[in-house]
Amino acid sequence: MSEHIVILGGGTGGSVLANDLAERLGTELEAGEVRVTVLNDGPDHVYKPVWLYVPFGLREPEDARRPLADLIDNRVDVREERVTEIDADAKELACRDSHRPIEYDHLVIATGSTLAPETIPGLEAGGHDYYSESGAEALREELLSFDAGHLVLSVVGSPHMCPAAPLEFTFMADDWLRERGLREDVEITYTYPIGRVHGNPHIAEWARPIFEERDISAETFFNAESVDPEAGTITSMEGTELDYDLLVSIPPHRGVDVVEAAGLGENGWVDVDKHTLEAETAADVYAMGDAATTGVPKAGSVAHYQAGVLAQRLASRIRGRPATATYDGKTLCFIETGMDAASFVEFDYETPPSPAPPSEKLHWSKLAYNESYWLTARGLL
Amino acid sequence: MASQIDIEADTTVDARGAACPGPLMDLIGKMRDVESGAVVRLLSDNEQSLGDVPEWAEEAGNELLEVVEGDGHHEFYVEKS
Numbered sequence: 001m002s003e004h005i006v007i008l009g010g011g012t013g014g015s016v017l018a019n020d021l022a023e024r025l026g027t028e029l030e031a032g033e034v035r036v037t038v039l040n041d042g043p044d045h046v047y048k049p050v051w052l053y054v055p056f057g058l059r060e061p062e063d064a065r066r067p068l069a070d071l072i073d074n075r076v077d078v079r080e081e082r083v084t085e086i087d088a089d090a091k092e093l094a095c096r097d098s099h100r101p102i103e104y105d106h107l108v109i110a111t112g113s114t115l116a117p118e119t120i121p122g123l124e125a126g127g128h129d130y131y132s133e134s135g136a137e138a139l140r141e142e143l144l145s146f147d148a149g150h151l152v153l154s155v156v157g158s159p160h161m162c163p164a165a166p167l168e169f170t171f172m173a174d175d176w177l178r179e180r181g182l183r184e185d186v187e188i189t190y191t192y193p194i195g196r197v198h199g200n201p202h203i204a205e206w207a208r209p210i211f212e213e214r215d216i217s218a219e220t221f222f223n224a225e226s227v228d229p230e231a232g233t234i235t236s237m238e239g240t241e242l243d244y245d246l247l248v249s250i251p252p253h254r255g256v257d258v259v260e261a262a263g264l265g266e267n268g269w270v271d272v273d274k275h276t277l278e279a280e281t282a283a284d285v286y287a288m289g290d291a292a293t294t295g296v297p298k299a300g301s302v303a304h305y306q307a308g309v310l311a312q313r314l315a316s317r318i319r320g321r322p323a324t325a326t327y328d329g330k331t332l333c334f335i336e337t338g339m340d341a342a343s344f345v346e347f348d349y350e351t352p353p354s355p356a357p358p359s360e361k362l363h364w365s366k367l368a369y370n371e372s373y374w375l376t377a378r379g380l381l
Numbered sequence: 382m383a384s385q386i387d388i389e390a391d392t393t394v395d396a397r398g399a400a401c402p403g404p405l406m407d408l409i410g411k412m413r414d415v416e417s418g419a420v421v422r423l424l425s426d427n428e429q430s431l432g433d434v435p436e437w438a439e440e441a442g443n444e445l446l447e448v449v450e451g452d453g454h455h456e457f458y459v460e461k462s
Contacts, residue, residue, distance in 0.1 A: 158406045193409060195436050199402045201429070221440040223409050237413065238441045274398070295400035 013303030019379025126229030149245030157252030
């Protein structure tokens with residue numbers, strides 16, 4: 001009887017893992033000893049980092065989408081399904097549009113992040129974001145006509161996808177407005193929930209002087225409690241109120257409800273061993289990328305590296321060998337510091353980041369990687 | 382460790398194992414949900430919490446009732462104002 005590996009989610013982690021398994025377990029797949037299935041709740045794979053560039057008119061939302069089936073190896077079964085229940089005891093998944101449950105022997109949860117702006121009163125009506133396709137498009141319309149006033153970038157939720165992106169948007173907006181001769185008419189304020197401008201103290205220390213050089217105000221210990229769209233104000237739990245003319249927020253994030261309902265972790269994130277990526281409360285269940293609480297950023301590079309680890313561990317399990325591969329927390333991240341310069345960080349569980357001096361070369365490296373990302377999704381890079 | 386002090390928490394946030402700023406954000410998330418006067422106990426094994434948590438509590442006007450420093454982890458008792 002064949003063993004069935006089911007990957008829940010066709011984002012970066014799920015796609016890289018599926019393609020890695022197809023290569024690694026090619027012989028077993030051909031012999032029918034193993035099946036690999038990817039379940040995704042839509043037809044497309046979405047590369048979210050493209051959205052950062054949409055509000056500035058540099059990229060289009062469709063640049064972030066490709067049909068998942070085109071990216072995944074033919075030896076993998078790709079199905080469009082909305083999973084409504086995970087039964088980790090029975091090892092089966094209930095789906096919205098099919099009567100029969102899907103049985104699995106090994107389940108990998110790669111369901112990513114979802115946005116929960118509704119948890120902050122007024123945020124949906126009063127704020128914009130670039131953390132969703134529709135949000136990025138709506139923000140583009142606002143930003144392109146914004147020529148004076150107070151731009152507030154508020155990091156409301158943490159953890160959130162791509163921890164560098166709030167800094168990137170702020171630095172890019174500053175540079176973009178300067179290039180267009182509008183910066184003197186626009187005040188920029190950045191708010192962050194803790195007592196520095198970034199969660200990682202090394203990145204915060206690097207970024208803080210840039211705020212001062214660029215005349216960007218920073219409000220730290222600012223945890224948004226409510227937004228008043230009529231008055232154009234955002235108020236924090238700490239009692240600070242800011243007036244805004246354009247509010248760009250990083251909305252609160254959650255995982256997916258089926259994870260929480262299955263008892264795998266709070267807020268839709270799966271509690272895992274941060275080295276083996278095995279779920280803490282269920283056997284033969286793994287989680288990766290944004291869905292896993294490993295303490296490292298919710299970033300594509302994390303999902304990419306974790307996919308390699310999980311592919312090795314799953315292949316070992318299938319072949320009856322001890323699984324030895326472990327995830328060391330490796331994370332890579334480019335950080336745009338303007339429209340023509342970027343920095344770069346690399347770190348892991350033991351080694352803190354040390355941001356590289358911003359350069360045009362790193363900016364182009366980031367753009368080049370974004371173009372070649374589709375090779376990553378296909379398991380080639 | 383908790384038995385050494387005479388504070389009863391209404392709820393506990395176990396952020397042991399979370400990297401910075403996870404413990405503080407977990408605490409803030411819980412403080413959003415509880416009523417005024419409630420006491421939240423935070424468990425953290427991140428050393429940075431010893432600075433972050435008191436600083437935030439003061440900034441937000443909440444009272445840090447007690448910090449119990451331990452070898453394995455620290456306990457913070459914060460009352461919502």
